[in-house]
Amino acid sequence: MRPLDDDWFLQARLKLRHLQLFLALDEQRNLHRAAAQLGISQPAASKLLGDVEAQLGIRLFDRHPRGLDPNWYGEVMVRHAQTMLSELHNAGEELNALCQGNAGKVAIGTVMAPAVTLLASAIERVHRSHPRLKVSVEVDVSKQLVPRLLEGELDFAITRIPAGFSSEPFVFEEIGEEEICFVCREGHPLTGADPLMLEAMAVYPWALQPQGALMRQRVDALFLYHAVEPPAQVVDTTDILVALALIDRSDTITAMTRQVADLLCAPTRFRILPFHQRLSVQPFGLVSLRRRRLSPGAATLMTMLRELIGHQRQQGLL
Numbered sequence: 116m117r118p119l120d121d122d123w124f125l126q127a128r129l130k131l132r133h134l135q136l137f138l139a140l141d142e143q144r145n146l147h148r149a150a151a152q153l154g155i156s157q158p159a160a161s162k163l164l165g166d167v168e169a170q171l172g173i174r175l176f177d178r179h180p181r182g183l184d185p186n187w188y189g190e191v192m193v194r195h196a197q198t199m200l201s202e203l204h205n206a207g208e209e210l211n212a213l214c215q216g217n218a219g220k221v222a223i224g225t226v227m228a229p230a231v232t233l234l235a236s237a238i239e240r241v242h243r244s245h246p247r248l249k250v251s252v253e254v255d256v257s258k259q260l261v262p263r264l265l266e267g268e269l270d271f272a273i274t275r276i277p278a279g280f281s282s283e284p285f286v287f288e289e290i291g292e293e294e295i296c297f298v299c300r301e302g303h304p305l306t307g308a309d310p311l312m313l314e315a316m317a318v319y320p321w322a323l324q325p326q327g328a329l330m331r332q333r334v335d336a337l338f339l340y341h342a343v344e345p346p347a348q349v350v351d352t353t354d355i356l357v358a359l360a361l362i363d364r365s366d367t368i369t370a371m372t373r374q375v376a377d378l379l380c381a382p383t384r385f386r387i388l389p390f391h392q393r394l395s396v397q398p399f400g401l402v403s404l405r406r407r408r409l410s411p412g413a414a415t416l417m418t419m420l421r422e423l424i425g426h427q428r429q430q431g432l433l
Contacts, residue, residue: 119171127170131203134196136163137175137185141193145182201267202407209410219412220249224260224272226399227355228293228372231379233427234273237419248412256328256353257399264404270413271403273420275329288401290424294373295333295394296387298380300362306386313343316388320348322358322369329396334370337394355379 120126132153139149150160168175175189185193209219225234238250253260253269258277263269265284273290276282297316299305308315317338324331338345350367352358358369359379368388376387401420403409409417 117172123171127167129167131200133163133167134200136160137189137193137196138200140164140176140183141185141189143182144184198265198267205267205410209412219410220251221410221413221416222251222253222269223413223416224253224255224263224269224274226257226260226274226293227254228374229273229290229399232374233290233420233423237416237423240423241416241419245412245415248415250412250416256324258327261402264402267407270409271401271417273399274402275397275399276402277329284404284406286401286403286405288421289398290400292395292398293330295330295370295396296373296376297368297370297390298362298376298385298387299366299368300364301382301384301386303366303368303386305368305388311388311390313338313341316368317343317346319346320350320361320365320367321346322350322352322361322367324353324370325351328353330370330372333394333396337392359385 135153136149139152140146143149143152146160146164147157150157153160164176171188173188175185175192176183177186177189205220223234234252238252241248242250253263257275260269260272260274261277261280264272276285276287299319305311305315305319323334335345350357350361355371355375358367358371361367362369363384373387376385380387401417401424403417
């Protein structure tokens, strides 16, 4: 197969109907059902697929007696068709918002700590000048946020680029590290421990992010480094409120970022344990896609975040 030209999609006469067909075939794995989903005849669907395959000179879907499946070439087309259709859907929503006198919409993904401090401040300031800007914020771990950014569900994210993802599609603007602290209830037996030993902490139940999450990896590495047997009783949860409920009602210990602990942990109810070693996880940052232009609303919010980051750096807070 010869390399495709830069304008291959024009030469192949690629249409929106082709993109819709790729997604329908990926979902249905059957030409008749895919055609019915699109409201066209099976011969018409077959011609659409055959025409684009002929123009490209490659098969996108492997045929078999029970239907058809996307091959590697087809998987590429399905993935990008999904992104392109999602972008067009977002364009329609933005146009509708502007026609209705709104300032558009922004979808942001973030790991926990920036969501409750940096991002909240940026949103509040942007809303002073753009009160109708619709902002949605998704809080999750990095390995869940980055795929959604790639699929066009998020405009940008405050996160990390997890292991296993190529850095090539992304623009990464480092913000800083997240300091980890250990939190328990007020009156926990360990609050009076001096010095506080890791062996003593391991005896109690813990609430931690699931295996594979960055903070969990850091905590697991701490026990491994000090050759201490890790806690036998661990509740896996990504929800900070579940962790707080557990430590509030028992001798459970949890790990969270210092920013989140300072915001959510009332001093008369919770206690940050005075662990002797400073712990942090790798830096997070503003992550956007190199080849995707931000909407005006997203660009405005991104600019405000950069201003706040610069201000906090000057004050030594980052």
